[in-house]
Structures are given as structure tokens and as C-alpha cells.
Amino acid sequence: MGGTMGGTMGGTIRIDAAEMDYTTLNRKIRSAAAGGVSEVILDHVLGQRFIADGLRGTVRLIINGVPGGDLGMFMSGPTCIVHGNADHAPGNTMDGGMIVIHGSAGDAVAHSMRGGKVLVRDDIGYRGGIHMKEYQEKSPVLMVGGNARAYLGEYMAGGLIIVFGIGGGAAVTERGIGSGIHGGEIYIRGPVEDRLLGVGAKKKPFGAAERKRIAPFVQEFASHFDMDGKALLDGDYTRIGPASARPFASKYTWE
Amino acid sequence: MCGIIGVMDRGRKEMDGTQIRRALAQMNERGSGEGAGYAVYGCYPEYRDCYALHVFFDNIHENKQAVDDLLGQWGRIVHEGQIPTYDQPNLRKIHAPWRYFFKPEKSLMSWSPSPEDDIVTHVVMRINTDHRGALVISSGKNMGVFKASGWPEEVADFYRIQDYRGYLWLGHNRYPTNTPGWWGGAHPFNLLGWSVVHNGEITSYGTNQRYIQSYGYHCTMFTDTEVVAYLIDLLVRKHRLPEELAVRALAPPFWDEIDVMGERERKLNTALRLTYGPALMNGPFAIVVANPSMMMGFTDRIKLRPLVAGECGDRLYISSEEAAIRRMEPSVERIWMPRAGEPVIGRVNG
Numbered sequence: 001m002g003g004t005m006g007g008t009m010g011g012t013i014r015i016d017a018a019e020m021d022y023t024t025l026n027r028k029i030r031s032a033a034a035g036g037v038s039e040v041i042l043d044h045v046l047g048q049r050f051i052a053d054g055l056r057g058t059v060r061l062i063i064n065g066v067p068g069g070d071l072g073m074f075m076s077g078p079t080c081i082v083h084g085n086a087d088h089a090p091g092n093t094m095d096g097g098m099i100v101i102h103g104s105a106g107d108a109v110a111h112s113m114r115g116g117k118v119l120v121r122d123d124i125g126y127r128g129g130i131h132m133k134e135y136q137e138k139s140p141v142l143m144v145g146g147n148a149r150a151y152l153g154e155y156m157a158g159g160l161i162i163v164f165g166i167g168g169g170a171a172v173t174e175r176g177i178g179s180g181i182h183g184g185e186i187y188i189r190g191p192v193e194d195r196l197l198g199v200g201a202k203k204k205p206f207g208a209a210e211r212k213r214i215a216p217f218v219q220e221f222a223s224h225f226d227m228d229g230k231a232l233l234d235g236d237y238t239r240i241g242p243a244s245a246r247p248f249a250s251k252y253t254w255e
Numbered sequence: 256m257c258g259i260i261g262v263m264d265r266g267r268k269e270m271d272g273t274q275i276r277r278a279l280a281q282m283n284e285r286g287s288g289e290g291a292g293y294a295v296y297g298c299y300p301e302y303r304d305c306y307a308l309h310v311f312f313d314n315i316h317e318n319k320q321a322v323d324d325l326l327g328q329w330g331r332i333v334h335e336g337q338i339p340t341y342d343q344p345n346l347r348k349i350h351a352p353w354r355y356f357f358k359p360e361k362s363l364m365s366w367s368p369s370p371e372d373d374i375v376t377h378v379v380m381r382i383n384t385d386h387r388g389a390l391v392i393s394s395g396k397n398m399g400v401f402k403a404s405g406w407p408e409e410v411a412d413f414y415r416i417q418d419y420r421g422y423l424w425l426g427h428n429r430y431p432t433n434t435p436g437w438w439g440g441a442h443p444f445n446l447l448g449w450s451v452v453h454n455g456e457i458t459s460y461g462t463n464q465r466y467i468q469s470y471g472y473h474c475t476m477f478t479d480t481e482v483v484a485y486l487i488d489l490l491v492r493k494h495r496l497p498e499e500l501a502v503r504a505l506a507p508p509f510w511d512e513i514d515v516m517g518e519r520e521r522k523l524n525t526a527l528r529l530t531y532g533p534a535l536m537n538g539p540f541a542i543v544v545a546n547p548s549m550m551m552g553f554t555d556r557i558k559l560r561p562l563v564a565g566e567c568g569d570r571l572y573i574s575s576e577e578a579a580i581r582r583m584e585p586s587v588e589r590i591w592m593p594r595a596g597e598p599v600i601g602r603v604n605g
Contacts, residue, residue, distance in 0.1 A: 047281050047578025066578050068284070085577055085590065088561060106577075106592070107561060125592055126558040150558065150595065174594075175512075176557075195515070 010038045018044035022068065026050060033059040033078070047087070052080055069106070072099045075116070088125075091118040094140070100224050104146070113140040113159065121225050122146040122167075127154050132184060134158025143221045150174035153240070154198065158183040162214060162221070164232060165189050177201055178240050182247055186240040187214055189232075197240065200247030206239040257454035258282030258428035259442075260574040261543040262583060263550040265604050268569065269297060270424065272416035278579040279407035279426040285454070285575060289436025290429030291410040292402025294443040294450040295421035296547055299397050302356040305333050306375050306447075309393040309400055310382070311350035311438055318388030319353070325381060329374050330359035338401070343413050346405040350390075350438050352414075354399065372447055372492065376471075379446065383475040390438075390475075393445035398547065400450060402427075402441035410441075422603070425545055427452040431478070439476045444484045446472075448546040451487070453480040454575055455560045458538030466533035486534050487544055498551055498600055504531035506556045506596040543573050551600045558595035565590045571601035 013032045017025050025048050032040045038060060045051070045065030052061055053073040061080045063071075069088040072080050076095035085103040091110040098117045107125035110118045115138040123146035130151070132140050140159040148163045152172055161184070165171025171188045178186055179198025187206075197203070215233055222229030260278050264270065272293060279291065299307050308326075312318045315337075326332050338352035359374035367373045379391045393400035398421070401414040407428050411417065427442035433456060434440060443450040457463065457479035464474045464482050470493070472485035483505075490501040504527050508516075513524045528535070539559030543552045552573035554562045565572040565580040565587040572580040577590055593599045 046581060047576060049284055066581060068576070068578060087576055087578065104592075106563075107558065123592075125561075126595065149592075175509075195511070 010036075012039040012041060013037045014041045014043060016044055017042050017046070017048060017065065020048065022048040022050050026053065029061065030055065033057055045084070049087075052078055072097070075099075085122075086120075091116070091140075091142070094118070095138070102225070107149075109144075110140065110142040110161075113142065114138055115140050117141045117143070117220075119221055119224055120144045120146075124148050127151045128163075129153045129156060129159070129161045129186075131155045131157060132159040132161070134184065141217055143217060144171075145221070145225060145227075146171075148172050148174075151176040151179055151198070153178045153181055153184070153186045153201075155179070156181040156184045156186070156242075160185055160187070160214075160217065162187045162217060163189065164221075166227075166232075172196065178242070180247055181240075181242045182245050183242060188238045188240065189235045190238070191236070192238040192240070200243050201240050202243040204239045204241050206237045210237070210239055256285045256430040256432075257442075258285035258575045258579065259426070259452040259454050259541060259543050260579050260583075261423070261425045261452065261545060261550050261552065261572070263423040263545070263571045263601050263603070264569050265571070265601060266569040267297065267422040267603060269420040269422055271418070271420050272411060272424065274583045275424045275426045276408060276411040276416055278574070278583040279411075279428050281579045281582045282428050282574075282576055283406065285430060286406065286428035287430045287436070288404075288406045288409075289431050290402070290404050290427075290438075290441035291407040292400060292427050292429075292441045292443055292452075293411065293414075293416050294393070294398065294400045294425040294445060294452075294545065295416075295419050296395075296398040296423035296545065297421035298399055298419045299356070302334060303397040305356035305358055306371075306394055306396055307399050308355040308357055308375075308379075308391055309338065310353045310355065311390045311392055312353055313350060313388035315351050315353065321385070321387055322355075322382055322389050325378060326355060326357055329363060329378055330357055332356070333358055338414065340413050341415055343405070343409045346403060346409045346413050348413075349404070352401075369492070375447060376488075380471065380473050384473045386475075392439065393443075393450070395445060395448040395450070395547070398445075398448065398450070400443050400445045402443065403438050404436050404441060423545055423547075423550055425450055425452045425543055425550075432456065433479070434477045437477075440478045442480055444476065444481045446484045446488050447492070449484050449488050449492075450545050451480055451484045451542060453483060453540055453542045455540035455542075455555065456538050457482060457536050457540060459536055462533050463536060483536070483542060483544070486536075490531070490534065498549065499598060500527065502551070502553045502596070502598040503527055504534055505536045506553060507531075507535060508556065508596065541575060547603070549600060549602045551598050552593065553598040554593070554595050556596035562599075563590060563592055564599045569604075571599075573599060 049068035071090040073092040088106040178201030364370040541560035
């Protein structure tokens with residue numbers, strides 16, 4: 001296994017990221033993590049891409065500012081807490097660990113994510129959870145406090161998406177939910193108009209068993225953002241999943 | 256990819272080019288060093304009544320006389336001179352940038368409702384289709400486009416963009432994908448008061464280009480963005496569509512969305528789609544368009560390119576990335592992501 005056993009030595013390091021390019025910044029983060037600190041605080045982050053990409057271990061990054069795209073790409077283990085908005089694709093192909101965003105995020109959040117969790121307090125852009133996937137014990141989770149735009153869970157192959165729609169209005173009002181979905185599940189608090197479902201997506205029953213399934217995730221989300229988890233869980237949820245495991249079988253194959 | 260940014264001060268308070276240069280360089284990951292450019296409005300107050308023609312000459316001695324003659328034939332050159340440039344180590348000066356302040360002779364197109372604009376459009380199309388070593392890159396009043404092949408900081412320093420002042424700026428950091436990068440292919444693209452910066456690709460370029468050609472606009476820059484400037488000029492200046500409807504024609508709602516609209520909206524959107532079918536732009540795009548009185552940003556209708564807007568006092572910002580806006584204005588008051596196909600429009604007061 002690469003990386004270090006973070007936390008064994010402990011301690012916190014602060015890095016001032018003002019005017020720093022992302023290569024230098026990532027080198028500093030990696031060197032701090034390799035040195036065994038348990039927490040790295042990044043101040044004045046502004047637009048640096050690829051933060052914590054491919055990072056392993058259990059280090060915790062506190063990111064103060066607005067990180068650039070692909071935060072935590074291929075990351076496996078660490079936790080990133082963002083105090084600000086994130087740009088496109090935080091959690092891109094992430095393998096494990098957690099990203100918590102105290103703000104909003106751009107398009108393609110949790111793009112192709114294969115493990116771990118991405119929690120966004122406010123809204124996300126288009127194509128949230130596009131092509132998330134799962135395999136054996138790996139199953140990624142994306143949770144969004146506010147609203148998600150069109151093509152949520154597009155080509156989704158596994159994992160779990162929950163959108164809470166906190167702050168009024170329907171959680172998702174745009175088209176193409178679960179377009180081409182062939183695995184995984186999308187839970188949206190409140191009703192969802194049928195016309196918003198994408199090709200291959202289907203509404204499924206939501207009952208006590210499903211509420212129980214999402215309960216620990218909802219509680220975890222609420223605890224990160226100081227919310228009432230019970231109230232959040234008590235709502236009515238729309239559950240959306242694949243109509244079939246191979247929605248485009250007839251398009252590409254002859255059987 | 257490409258990075259775009261625009262800033263407008265509704266109260267016409269001027270900004271120099273220092274901040275937009277920094278904001279554009281913030282997005283260098285979106286560029287490839289093969290093209291960058293700036294448009295600035297309000298930079299030539301002493302010649303505010305003249306059309307400022309920015310021209311790239313291959314060679315001033317060989318190519319300039321023909322342009323002088325054509326301008327003399329259609330009006331009067333009030334003032335002219337080389338656009339000052341400053342050598343940069345990594346930027347090769349391929350063209351000699353020149354500017355004319357030009358007054359067209361109205362009576363030569365007396366049948367037109369807008370003779371001056373039509374004369375200038377005609378002159379620009381003539382020069383740019385003649386392929387005689389001259390290319391007009393901007394032709395509006397009291398504004399100018401400054402662009403070249405290079406990184407945003409190099410192009411800015413080449414023109415000393417920080418020495419120009421204006422109330423509205425556009426900037427572009429280019430990553431050419433379908434055609435080679437060259438000076439004329441850098442953004443912004445301009446015609447009369449319209450300037451356009453664009454991230455993405457207009458896959459309907461062929462259809463759009465043929466459509467616009469039938470109205471006398473000729474695409475000569477070997478890249479798709481040019482057609483956007485001409486489409487906007489046609490729809491807004493000539494057909495007098497409000498900007499919101501022009502965007503609706505270029506990036507219309509899907510038919511299944513039109514089907515569920517109320518009757519009035521449905522009729523309007525159906526008429527727009529039928530009338531302007533060949534103007535519909537397909538493919539991924541995020542665009543910022545400006546003219547002397549407004550700035551507008553919009554994306555393709557399925558949002559294949561990013562666009563973020565911000566506000567701070569009288570200033571409206573539109574960019575590919577929030578960080579670029581925050582680089583210009585750290586205390587930005589409101590940041591939001593416009594919906595696909597829905598324009599963000601800011602207008603200059605008064």
C-alpha cells in the first residue's frame with residue numbers, strides 16, 4: 001500500500017495557498033501527509049485544480065477558499081472539508097474517503113466515483129453523479145442538501161445519490177434524471193414529475209425498507225451540517241432506479 | 256476547453272486591464288498558449304463618434320494601400336496609426352496591428368435605415384474576404400479588440416492592456432481544438448459593437464454559416480465563433496429581436512418542453528424555432544456577448560460547458576470559473592450558476 005498511516009504521529013500543518021500553483025500546493029500536501037500529520041489546513045485557496053488527487057491514507061484536509069476542478073480525483077482514504085464552493089467534478093473517480101463541501105459545487109460532481117462519499121451542503125450543477133459505479137464492497141454515495149440540475153445520475157452504474165432539496169422548491173426540476181441508468185439508486189426528497197425521468201430510468205416504491213437503507217446516510221449528512229436528521233429522514237422520497245440492467249442493449253447489439 | 260470572462264460596470268465606471276489579465280491567467284489550465292485576447296469598451300473617448308477599425312496587416316507596406324483606398328471610397332479616415340506593441344520573449348509578431356478611426360459617408364447607402372453600420376459591415380466583409388494580407392478584427396465605436404497567439408499575460412503585455420481603460424471588458428484564453436491557433440482565430444470576435452468570447456464548439460457551424468451568408472455575412476477566420484457574432488448582429492440589430500429572444504432562437508428549448516408550455520409561450524417558441532431553425536446552434540458552448548450597452552452570457556441548452564455569474568455593486572461578472580471572478584473581485588457579493596440556455600443579461604444604466 002502506498003501513502004502513510006496518517007494520524008500515527010498526528011499534528012496539524014497550515015499552508016498558505018495564496019498565489020500558489022497547484023503542483024507546488026499538491027507537493028506540500030503530499031509531503032505533509034507523508035510526514036504523518038493528521039490534518040492539513042489550506043488557507044486562501046483560489047482555483048487550484050487537482051487538490052488531493054490520488055492521495056491515500058487518512059489525512060484530513062481543511063480547504064478554506066474556492067478550490068478548482070477535480071478536487072479529490074482518484075483519492076483513496078483522506079477527508080477533504082471545503083469551506084467555500086467547489087468547481088467542476090469534485091470526487092472525480094474517487095476511490096475512497098470523503099469530501100464535504102460547505103457551499104455549492106459545479107457540474108459533474110462525483111463524476112465516475114467508485115467509492116467513498118461526497119456531501120454538498122447547498123446546490124450542485126448539471127450531471128451530478130454521472131457514471132457513478134460500484135463493485136463488491138465499493139459503493140459510492142453522493143448527497144446534496146439543496147438542488148441538482150439536469151441529467152442527475154446520467155449513465156449511473158452503481159452507488160447512491162440523495163438530493164434533499166432543502167430551502168424550498170422541488171429538489172430537482174430539470175430533465176434527464178437517470179438518463180441511461182443501469183445500476184445504483186437515486187433518492188430525491190419530495191415528488192418528481194414523470195417527464196423529468198431520463199431514458200432507462202424508472203420510479204420504484206419507497207417504503208420502510210428503503211427508508212431504513214438511507215437512514216444512516218441521512219443522519220451522517222445532517223450531522224456534518226448541523227441539521228435535524230430525523231426531520232430530514234421523515235420526508236417523502238422518490239426512489240429512481242434502472243428500468244433494466246442494459247437500457248441500450250437493442251441499440252448496440254443484435255440478439 | 257478555453258476560459259472566458261466578462262466584466263461590466265453598469266455605472267460606466269472605468270477599469271484598466273490589470274485585473275482581467277490576472278483573472279484570465281487564473282484560467283491558464285483552460286488554454287494552450289495559442290491564442291488570447293481582450294475587448295474593451297470605452298477606450299477611445301476622443302474618437303467616440305468614429306468607427307475604430309483594428310486591422311492585422313501581414314505587411315504594412317504591401318497591404319495597407321488597398322485598405323486606405325477602400326476606406327477613402329466609403330468615407331473618411333479621421334485618424335490612424337500603429338497600435339503600440341511591446342516585444343515579448345515568447346510571442347512572435349506575425350502581424351502588424353493598425354487602427355483607423357473612420358467616418359463612413361452616409362449618403363453612399365442612403366436607402367439603408369442604418370447606413371453607417373451597413374457601410375462599415377460591407378467594408379469589413381470586403382477586406383476580410385479579399386485575402387490581401389489585411390484582416391479587420393474589430394470595427395465598433397469607442398471600443399477595440401486586442402488579440403494574438405500567446406498566453407493571456409503575454410498578449411496583455413504585448414499590447415500593454417493595463418494602459419487601456421473601459422467600463423466593459425471581455426477576455427479569452429484559447430485552447431484551439433478543431434483548427435490551428437492563429438492570430439485571427441483568437442477571441443474576442445467582433446463586428447460593429449458586438450464582441451463574442453466562446454468556450455466550446457459550434458457543431459452546427461456549417462448550417463449557421465450558410466444561413467448567415469445569405470444575409471451578406473462571410474466567415475473568414477476558420478473558426479466557429481465568428482458565426483456567433485454575425486448571428487447576433489443579424490437577429491438583434493437587423494431583425495430587432497430583444498436579446499432574450501435572440502438567445503432563445505440560438506439555444507431554444509426542446510420540443511417536449513415547448514409542448515408543456517402555456518399557449519402564448521408555446522406559440523412564441525414554436526414560431527422562433529421554425530423561423531430561426533438554421534440559426535440554432537448545436538454542440539457544447541458557453542458564450543459571453545457584449546455591445547456598448549450590455550453584456551450577456553449563456554450556454555448550450557444541455558449545459559456542456561461551464562458558466563458562472565457574479566455581482567458586486569454595479570459590476571456584473573460572467574466567467575468559466577468562480578475563482579476567476581474572485582481573482583478580480585475578492586469581495587463579490589453574489590455568485591450563481593445560470594441555467595442552461597437562459598441568458599444572464601446586464602445593461603449599462605441610462
